[in-house]
Amino acid sequence: MTQQSIPFIEIQDPQIAKAIRGEELREAEGLELIPSENYVSRAVLEANGSVFTNKYSEGYPHRRYYGGQTYTDIVEEIAIERACKLFGCKYANVQPLSGAPANVATYFALCKPGDTILGMDLSHGGHLTHGHPVTHLAKIFNFIRYKMKSPETGEIDYDALRETALKEKPKVILAGFSAYSRELDYAKFVAIAKEVGAITVADMAHIAGLIAGKVVKNPFDYGFDVITTTTHKTLRGPRGGMILTRESEEIAKAIDKSIFPGLQGGPHMHIIAAKAVAFGEALKPEFQEYTKQILKNAKAMEKIFQAHNIRMIGGGTDNHLILADVFGSLGVTGKEAQTVLDEVGITLNMNSIADDVRPPMDPSGIRFGTPAITTRGFKESECTKVAELMIEAMKNRENEMVKRRIHEEIRELCAIFPIPEGFVKA
Numbered sequence: 001m002t003q004q005s006i007p008f009i010e011i012q013d014p015q016i017a018k019a020i021r022g023e024e025l026r027e028a029e030g031l032e033l034i035p036s037e038n039y040v041s042r043a044v045l046e047a048n049g050s051v052f053t054n055k056y057s058e059g060y061p062h063r064r065y066y067g068g069q070t071y072t073d074i075v076e077e078i079a080i081e082r083a084c085k086l087f088g089c090k091y092a093n094v095q096p097l098s099g100a101p102a103n104v105a106t107y108f109a110l111c112k113p114g115d116t117i118l119g120m121d122l123s124h125g126g127h128l129t130h131g132h133p134v135t136h137l138a139k140i141f142n143f144i145r146y147k148m149k150s151p152e153t154g155e156i157d158y159d160a161l162r163e164t165a166l167k168e169k170p171k172v173i174l175a176g177f178s179a180y181s182r183e184l185d186y187a188k189f190v191a192i193a194k195e196v197g198a199i200t201v202a203d204m205a206h207i208a209g210l211i212a213g214k215v216v217k218n219p220f221d222y223g224f225d226v227i228t229t230t231t232h233k234t235l236r237g238p239r240g241g242m243i244l245t246r247e248s249e250e251i252a253k254a255i256d257k258s259i260f261p262g263l264q265g266g267p268h269m270h271i272i273a274a275k276a277v278a279f280g281e282a283l284k285p286e287f288q289e290y291t292k293q294i295l296k297n298a299k300a301m302e303k304i305f306q307a308h309n310i311r312m313i314g315g316g317t318d319n320h321l322i323l324a325d326v327f328g329s330l331g332v333t334g335k336e337a338q339t340v341l342d343e344v345g346i347t348l349n350m351n352s353i354a355d356d357v358r359p360p361m362d363p364s365g366i367r368f369g370t371p372a373i374t375t376r377g378f379k380e381s382e383c384t385k386v387a388e389l390m391i392e393a394m395k396n397r398e399n400e401m402v403k404r405r406i407h408e409e410i411r412e413l414c415a416i417f418p419i420p421e422g423f424v425k426a
């Protein structure tokens with residue numbers, strides 16, 4: 001990607017201009033394997049930096065509290081229409097500022113304080129906002145966590161989930177994850193929810209793009225009531241959130257009220273404009289090709305980790321990410337792995353694994369994924385190479401010469417595959 005044009009910042013605020021240039025270079029020269037990150041198109045970036053940042057538009061299209069809404073209504077309506085088309089649902093709220101507030105608003109829309117919500121355990125792949133004890137949410141709702149039956153296959157313990165549901169009568173059953181690499185059996189979630197009268201919510205923050213590209217299952221096809229998501233991960237839009245409702249007008253209305261005035265004030269219209277642009281990109285056939293390649297690339301990396309007998313939680317991957325037990329397999333802790341990979345120009349994150357014997361600040365695992373490198377144009381052969389270099393670096397973490405050579409190879413790969421400026425033909 002060529003440098004973004006920022007002439008006014010350069011004259012007025014050299015310190016910030018320098019930081020922007022630094023970040024541009026960091027993104028250009030390093031390999032981004034954090035599975036929740038991606039590169040947006042120039043078109044998304046332009047909308048993100050547009051004059052819509054000036055406008056207050058509390059309320060919803062044609063029901064606003066301030067005047068001057070001719071153009072905000074246009075972009076919000078287009079964003080909603082495209083979101084519904086992408087995910088096959090009747091209602092969308094595109095105002096959540098990010099994934100976490102989307103979840104908070106959803107819980108408050110569907111539950112009263114003290115109500116029970118079943119969610120995936122954080123150490124088994126769930127997210128903080130699924131009721132981790134450190135969150136404010138955990139003080140308000142009664143979160144009960146379920147787990148995998150076996151970290152080797154990744155299968156959820158649906159029998160235990162059903163038993164818990166029958167006993168605890170949850171208001172909401174939550175499916176979704178941040179560090180889980182298998183498909184969920186959505187039909188089972190829906191069947192259990194029906195038995196106990198619970199509402200089903202899928203938090204698809206990580207895999208929204210894969211659902212939009214139709215390369216993984218869509219929870220709505222199995223009868224889920226609500227999907228919450230971010231827009232900046234595999235969906236490749238601006239940093240933000242969204243809540244989708246399959247068909248219940250009652251639920252959709254409760255969610256709208258919960259976002260505004262329940263939780264948020266004025267929506268960020270520049271971000272909503274950027275969401276609309278990103279959804280437009282995701283509706284193009286090129287995006288389906290992109291998501292297919294994300295999966296092929298993850299499989300290529302899985303194959304190399306398998307060949308080196310490195311244990312993967314869930315036994316491998318059905319999506320864009322891999323969670324590898326590098327401590328158990330190589331004797332390298334997650335933090336050591338993250339550090340050495342950083343040194344050779346590969347960014348990923350250490351991650352706890354199911355029933356981890358190590359502490360969260362230096363866990364047994366690493367988590368990595370292919371959305372960003374696939375945006376760069378990597379195919380299976382480059383991903384195979386990257387996986388081999390990762391393993392070589394972890395095994396030789398004290399060998400400066402090997403590390404220098406690997407870093408050089410990574411830099412070369414990045415030079416051959418610059419971050420693209422756009423993905424769809426105009």
Ligand SMILES: *Cc1c(COP(=O)(O)O)cnc(C)c1O
Nearest residue numbers: 098099100127177178205206230
């Ligand atoms: C990333 C993520 C979120 C939170 O999104 P933010 O935009 O960081 O607030 C919520 N749920 C899941 C499953 C996620 O992966």
